[in-house]
Amino acid sequence: MTAKRQNISSGSKFEEAFGYSRAVKVGETVYISGTIGMNFATGEVSPDPVEQLRQVIRNIEPALKEAGASLKDVVQITTYVTAPEVFQAIGPELGKIFGDIRPTNAALVVEFPVPDVTVEISATAVIGCGS
Numbered sequence: 001m002t003a004k005r006q007n008i009s010s011g012s013k014f015e016e017a018f019g020y021s022r023a024v025k026v027g028e029t030v031y032i033s034g035t036i037g038m039n040f041a042t043g044e045v046s047p048d049p050v051e052q053l054r055q056v057i058r059n060i061e062p063a064l065k066e067a068g069a070s071l072k073d074v075v076q077i078t079t080y081v082t083a084p085e086v087f088q089a090i091g092p093e094l095g096k097i098f099g100d101i102r103p104t105n106a107a108l109v110v111e112f113p114v115p116d117v118t119v120e121i122s123a124t125a126v127i128g129c130g131s
Contacts, residue, residue, distance in 0.1 A: 003027035008063045012040045023063035025127075030067040032123040034080065035059045036114060045116045049081070052119040053090045057097055064125060072101055072130025079107045080120040090119060101130060 003026050009015050010022040023032045037052025038045045040059065046052055057071070064070055079094070081087045087107050103123070112120065
């Protein structure tokens with residue numbers, strides 16, 4: 001039997017324009033696209049990397065919920081930042097957000113095609129593993 005695929009959209013203008021989904025659920029696994037700290041309703045990006053990180057999580061959580069998962073089910077994240085100093089700034093907040101969940105994490109320094117973005121996170125969750 002083949003697992004069903006469910007595409008989940010956040011309504012971001014980037015998803016339709018660039019042909020991707022915020023998340024894809026296959027079986028009990030949820031794959032979250034790289035998500036930036038833009039408030040998609042207003043188009044605003046805070047200049048503060050920590051606030052961008054918090055907005056990233058606010059952008060990811062509805063997709064997880066729609067898939068039947070939560071942050072507790074996240075098993076892996078990849079954190080993209082514009083400089084090592086940005087990762088140092090957001091690291092303690094990542095610790096607060098993921099606390100005892102402790103997913104795996106790879107951090108990469110990159111350049112973003114969207115102005116003012118300093119943080120992006122992609123994630124993988126397994127539904128029910130965090131309960």
